[in-house]
Amino acid sequence: MALELVGGAFLSASLQVLFDRLASSEVLNFIRGQKLSDSLLSKLKIKLLTVDAVLNHAEMKQFTDPAVKEWLLHVKGTLYDAEDLLDEIATEALRCKMEADDHSQTGSAQVWNSISTWVKTPFVNYPSSIESRVKEMIGKLEDLAQAIDKLGLKPGDGEKLPPRSPSTSLVDESCVFGRNEIKEEMIKRLLSDNVSTNKIDVISIVGMGGAGKTTLAQLLYNDVRVKERFDLKAWVCVSEESLLVRLTKLILEGIGCATPFDMQSDNLDLLQLKLKGSLGDKKFLLVLDDVWEKGCSEWDRLRIPLLDAGKGSKVVVTTRNTKVAEVMQAVHPHHLLGELSAEDCWSLFKNLAFENGDSTTFPQLESIGRKIAAKCQGLPLAVKALGSLLHSKVDKREWEEILESEIWAGKILKFFHR
Ligand SMILES: Nc1ncnc2c1ncn2[C@@H]1O[C@H](COP(=O)(O)OP(=O)(O)O)[C@@H](O)[C@H]1O
Ligand SMILES: [Mg+2]
Numbered sequence: 001m002a003l004e005l006v007g008g009a010f011l012s013a014s015l016q017v018l019f020d021r022l023a024s025s026e027v028l029n030f031i032r033g034q035k036l037s038d039s040l041l042s043k044l045k046i047k048l049l050t051v052d053a054v055l056n057h058a059e060m061k062q063f064t065d066p067a068v069k070e071w072l073l074h075v076k077g078t079l080y081d082a083e084d085l086l087d088e089i090a091t092e093a094l095r096c097k098m099e100a101d102d103h104s105q106t107g108s109a110q111v112w113n114s115i116s117t118w119v120k121t122p123f124v125n126y127p128s129s130i131e132s133r134v135k136e137m138i139g140k141l142e143d144l145a146q147a148i149d150k151l152g153l154k155p156g157d158g159e160k161l162p163p164r165s166p167s168t169s170l171v172d173e174s175c176v177f178g179r180n181e182i183k184e185e186m187i188k189r190l191l192s193d194n195v196s197t198n199k200i201d202v203i204s205i206v207g208m209g210g211a212g213k214t215t216l217a218q219l220l221y222n223d224v225r226v227k228e229r230f231d232l233k234a235w236v237c238v239s240e241e242s243l244l245v246r247l248t249k250l251i252l253e254g255i256g257c258a259t260p261f262d263m264q265s266d267n268l269d270l271l272q273l274k275l276k277g278s279l280g281d282k283k284f285l286l287v288l289d290d291v292w293e294k295g296c297s298e299w300d301r302l303r304i305p306l307l308d309a310g311k312g313s314k315v316v317v318t319t320r321n322t323k324v325a326e327v328m329q330a331v332h333p334h335h336l337l338g339e340l341s342a343e344d345c346w347s348l349f350k351n352l353a354f355e356n357g358d359s360t361t362f363p364q365l366e367s368i369g370r371k372i373a374a375k376c377q378g379l380p381l382a383v384k385a386l387g388s389l390l391h392s393k394v395d396k397r398e399w400e401e402i403l404e405s406e407i408w409a410g411k412i413l414k415f416f417h418r
């Protein structure tokens with residue numbers, strides 16, 4: 001059970017050490033010799049597990065909730081004490097065993113004697129008996145466990161990040177850094193005549209969540225050259241769930257051809273005919289943002305009315321999954337959206353963390369900030385999360401704390417890899 005609950009986090013790792021100790025036969029025998037009941041021991045273990053279950057969530061939440069941070073500090077202290085206690089027990093248990101081995105030549109009666117004297121003698125170094133110390137430990141863990149609900153801590157990764165709201169085509173370009181090269185490459189494609197035999201080319205942007213796919217698609221959608229080239233444009237956020245009817249309506253609405261009657265209708269046939277007719281022979285640009293594997297299964301049917309659009313019409317699809325681009329027969333090569341460059345990450349971070357994006361007044365924060373930005377591994381969403389978190393915070397220690405918290409940076413990235 002412990003293994004299931006223990007994540008990769010540092011605290012969990014030290015808990016794992018504790019559990020291993022608790023399970024070792026020396027410690028078990030010794031504790032039994034001390035007349036510690038098994039139930040006391042399992043109580044200790046249950047308390048440890050209760051705390052362990054919410055550690056992942058707590059490690060995320062500590063940065064936004066001071067009470068959680070405080071709680072984690074207590075957890076750390078208590079776990080160190082628990083480790084010390086078990087260390088002492090293990091050492092004493094070993095000493096006992098060795099002494100018993102030493103005497104093994106002199107007859108079994110004597111060995112038994114020596115073990116039982118040892119077990120009954122309170123250790124000189126121990127201020128109080130093992131039993132009372134284990135009980136005290138359980139009490140401390142109980143207090144910590146009791147605070148879990150109050151702090152809103154949940155097992156596992158805790159609350160998922162709030163779902164991201166549907167995208168629109170609007171973007172504040174002054175806040176976008178980098179991506180010039182891939183943008184120009186894609187614009188060239190958008191302006192070119194169709195390369196595939198499909199009447200409407202599909203062009204893909206593939207990258208992990210938070211990599212900036214939507215942002216890049218927005219840049220393309222709003223580029224003047226693109227605006228001039230296409231007669232009709234529609235931006236549709238597809239996201240996780242998608243329904244053919246809903247998407248067809250959204251496209252109709254996007255190109256400004258949906259009547260209230262259309263929006264009420266669930267008649268796919270009528271909607272498709274209307275869309276087909278509305279596209280006429282016009283050059284049409286459609287962005288399908290955030291298409292998941294489930295969503296792309298509808299593509300076959302969604303595309304039929306689009307085939308009536310004019311020559312040079314394009315669909316830009318953004319997705320986390322190359323398979324989606326394949327199923328939608330996007331023209332090769334797919335545009336794999338990699339990391340934002342270190343310098344662009346820093347610009348983005350600086351822009352958010354410092355007043356007016358000006359880091360020059362805080363040179364001591366700048367070097368820490370650069371390292372924090374670098375730790376985000378080129379993921380704009382992570383850079384933004386950290387930059388906003390440190391916004392107008394001028395205490396160097398707070399910055400260092402974030403920098404040193406490897407666990408957190410690792411977790412943030414893990415979230416978006418899903
Ligand atoms: N080049 C960039 N410069 C600045 N911010 C960016 C850049 N790319 C993405 N972002 C920001 O990072 C976050 C995630 O980007 P988004 O385009 O939504 O990613 P995706 O669509 O790949 O999940 C957004 O808040 C966006 O504004
Ligand atoms: Mg997106």
